[in-house]
Amino acid sequence: MSFRSLLVHAQPGEGSKLRTEAAAALAIRLDALLIGLGAEAIPPIATTDPYGFGTGQWTPLLYEQQSRNLEAAKAAFAAQTEGAKTEWRSVGDLPTPAMARVARAVDLVVTGGPTGSGDIYNTASTAELLISSGRPMLVVPPHGGRLETRRIMVAWKDTREARRAVSDALSFMHMADEILIVALGPKEDQDALRAQAEDVAGMISRHSMARPRTHVAVSGADDVQVDLLSQADRMDADLIVSGAYGHSRAYEWVLGGVTRHLLHACERFVFLSH
Structure with a gap:
């Protein structure tokens, strides 16, 4: 099996930077397309909060923040993948199912190890992706780096x-x-x-x-x-x-x-x- 297309979940932050840079280096080496996916969901909010704000007042603010976060992820992905053939996609959805769906477009999913954060709204679950994506997965070590295959x-x-x-x-x-x-x-x-x-x-x-x-x-x-x-x-x-x-x-x-x-x-x- 040759890898002609890769997928990585792109986020602002150091953890995403290491796996994205590793994915970009591999894509360049293989002359493969790297798809970056920005995915973030808005968590459910209570009808009212302790300060008396209702759902209708909070919702626009949450969507604005989500849009800013996805734009920041897009900018980070572009900066970290210079020299690679790339494609950007973004979606307002839970990262794990979003990654599993987009995996249909690629040969290999690149991810980091489990973070233990439990934040299903911003972080893709490595365990869930292993089972649900239907694609092989390359897990980047905590320190990042470039994959050698000697x-x-x-x-x-x-x-x-x-x-x-x-x-x-x-x-x-x-x-x-x-x-x-x-x-x-x-x-x-x-x-x-x-x-x-x-x-x-x-x-x-x-x-x-x-x-x-x-x-x-x-x-x-x-x-x-x-x-x-x-x-x-x-x-x-x-x-x-x-x-x-x-x-x-x-x-x-x-x-x-x-x-x-x-x-x-x-x-x-x-x-x-x-």
């Missing part, structure tokens, strides 16, 4: 999500000098895991200049998530590729343990597919 690590588990992630990330692997496949599973399945990893390595090698190495990690151990990141540190991985796992609970998506750990604890670029 060294790639694949977190392998024999699931639909992992198979999807490997297939979606092949164009990045084609650029790699070194690829490591870390197979995850119970101790009693180590022989099967090695065979699976070799199968995946063979498939990747038919698309990539690099012949992947393999490593088996026991998922029954309490430290499997730490071991996964230790392997990434050992090879100094530029990118970690993984399936994205989650399930619905109480009207929200709850991520699986490895996916959640990669998003919250990883200081590297992470490529996820659901």
Whole structure:
């Protein structure tokens, strides 16, 4: 899969700046179109506030502020994407569903890790987007930076999500000098895991200049998530590729343990597919 179009949620502020600059650098490298989406919703307001103002008095002010915020996001996006082929879109809507809809126009969604703000009116939920967008996602680390693809690590588990992630990330692997496949599973399945990893390595090698190495990690151990990141540190991985796992609970998506750990604890670029 080649990435010819990317999507990023653009906002004023440092967090958005880092992911937008990373998305722009990748778009330039791939000669791809970068779509910036400004999305912000107005939260529900009470009929009256303690000072006696009614809804009719507050509403125009809120819409004016929303318009100013979206214009500021547009200006920031333009300043942070110089040299890239770009397109701007904006909508007065909740960012997460707005991003999921616009994802139909692109090959890859670029986002930051979870912020924990819980502000659904201004911030797109990384977990929700992973499940609802129908597109692979590149998660920019907290410090930002430019994605390099010389060294790639694949977190392998024999699931639909992992198979999807490997297939979606092949164009990045084609650029790699070194690829490591870390197979995850119970101790009693180590022989099967090695065979699976070799199968995946063979498939990747038919698309990539690099012949992947393999490593088996026991998922029954309490430290499997730490071991996964230790392997990434050992090879100094530029990118970690993984399936994205989650399930619905109480009207929200709850991520699986490895996916959640990669998003919250990883200081590297992470490529996820659901």
